[in-house]
Amino acid sequence: MPETIKITTLSNGLTVIVEEARWAESASYALIVPSGLLFDPEQNIGASMIVAELTSRGAGGLSAQELSNALDSLGARHTVGCGLFYTTYRGSLLGDRLEDALAITASMATEADLPGPEIDGIKALLEQEINSMYDTPSRRVMHELSIRYYPGVFARPSLGDKEGIRQTSIDTIRKIYRNFYVPEKSILSISGKVSADSIIKKVEALFGGWKGSAPNYPIPGEFPPRDVFHVSYDSTQLQIAVAFPSAALEDEDYYSARVLNGVLSGGMFGRLFVEVREKRGLCYSVNSSCSANGYYGVHTAYAGTTTERAQETLDVMMEIFKTISGTITEEELERSKANIKASLVMSEESTQSRAISNATDWWWISRIRTLEEIKAKIEEVDLKMTDNYAQKLAATEPMVVTLGEKELKLK
Incomplete structure (x- = not known):
């Protein structure tokens, strides 16, 4: 400390x-x-x-x-x-x-x-x-x-x-x-x-005069079966949301998950943006994100597109998630790590960010991760670690929810 x-x-x-x-x-x-x-x-x-x-x-x-x-x-x-x-x-x-x-x-x-x-x-x-x-x-x-x-x-x-x-x-x-x-x-x-x-x-x-005992927090049980769900919505647009299980805060894959997400969704160089939006023009918005707490993590992706292009959009997104392992370049890896560290350093220069991150760290893992520790963990992530996590992600079935006029299917 x-x-x-x-x-x-x-x-x-x-x-x-x-x-x-x-x-x-x-x-x-x-x-x-x-x-x-x-x-x-x-x-x-x-x-x-x-x-x-x-x-x-x-x-x-x-x-x-x-x-x-x-x-x-x-x-x-x-x-x-x-x-x-x-x-x-x-x-x-x-x-x-x-x-x-x-x-x-x-x-x-x-x-x-x-x-x-x-x-x-x-x-x-x-x-x-x-x-x-x-x-x-x-x-x-x-x-x-x-x-x-x-x-x-x-x-x-x-x-x-x-x-x-x-x-x-x-x-x-x-x-x-x-x-x-x-x-x-x-x-x-x-x-x-x-x-x-x-x-x-x-x-x-x-x-000091505040009194009271805390409640016992529930522990998450088995997650629901992952499937494809459709919500009818009157629109010429169709929204796609995808979720994969990911690493919790103290899991060994936590930092690999962050780095992979940077490869997938790191601005205009992210695989999802390049392959789905720029090369094929399938959607107006596409991105992914990782979130985690002490219990579980989740890797989500979102795309907004037209009804006509929705099925192909989902197909390409899933293809990227399923096949990205083994295709990540050293340049993509280093760019992702640099972006994560830059964002981290800038946020940690804010006293509000420090107060919040210290509180949430203590809440979830009963210790405080220093900036130096997090930077070192990110720096440790290499192509092998990122590929291994990508393989785990590809081996799991996602949950997919669509919102619009047309139901989609997973291939």
Whole structure:
């Protein structure tokens, strides 16, 4: 662990990570609490998203407007968001104003008012976001893929369920806040122009009285059978989404998967872009991506095309995935690695990126990966490692979801 990072756990279970970035003028924070869509009642999927937003509508004796004004007066760029696994408060501001921002964040997480009159407005905003997703075909097809690909509660929609959100009561909201906004398993990560010893004392004063035990997280079961699914949609365009199982964060193939994805989808030189779009003119958009957590990883691909060219688009995409092993050049490999490292270095120069990455690393793998470690792991990836991972990918059947007027088939 670098000397610039100090980690401590308070007596109530809150983990505090402080990284002293002496080169920075800013400071950033990320507070993760164990409240997510995984734990929402079956009939109220999306309730935890209401709770997250509602905590900023009154806390610590301040109204919604007063909280907003207080953060604005500090120059803080503060947001709160709720996902499948947890809720995250994050913000950035000048280092000498960090303590005041943490005090406001602590009030939201530990003593929110949860004002009932604000709920309907929040529900309306969440419903608008869901409607927007359904009206955007490229987002819709990835949503349809996600709710089919993952097992059990892990397939819950990332924006919640409209009917579940509508039916969420203030009693359900208060129960979620009481049971899941707790210090155990929560993580407060700070990076920037700070003194670790000084800020930890302040955190102890702000969060030390917070009480509560964390929920037991479910473990993913067997994934659903992978097949081809079609969602009818009135359009001259057809959207294609594909998912393969990939490497989790600590798997040996994790970095090989990232490098292969760079070969497949590294801008205008990516295989998918060159072969599907440039050479054949089959689609207007095509890309792939990798994501991973401590449980599992997934390698996805997307293409937007016309109905007439959709089957050939899917055929070429699958051919690339199935045959890329053994064809990757040294130039493609080095370009992918260089792009990954450049992106990594640029993001890690941001105190907000550091605060978030430190928090999520600790959440998933109970340690922090340094920039030097990640760069070294990427540099270790060679053609053999990339080809081996590509072979594993080719040996698995994907899940395919299409959105449009025509059903497609896998050859």
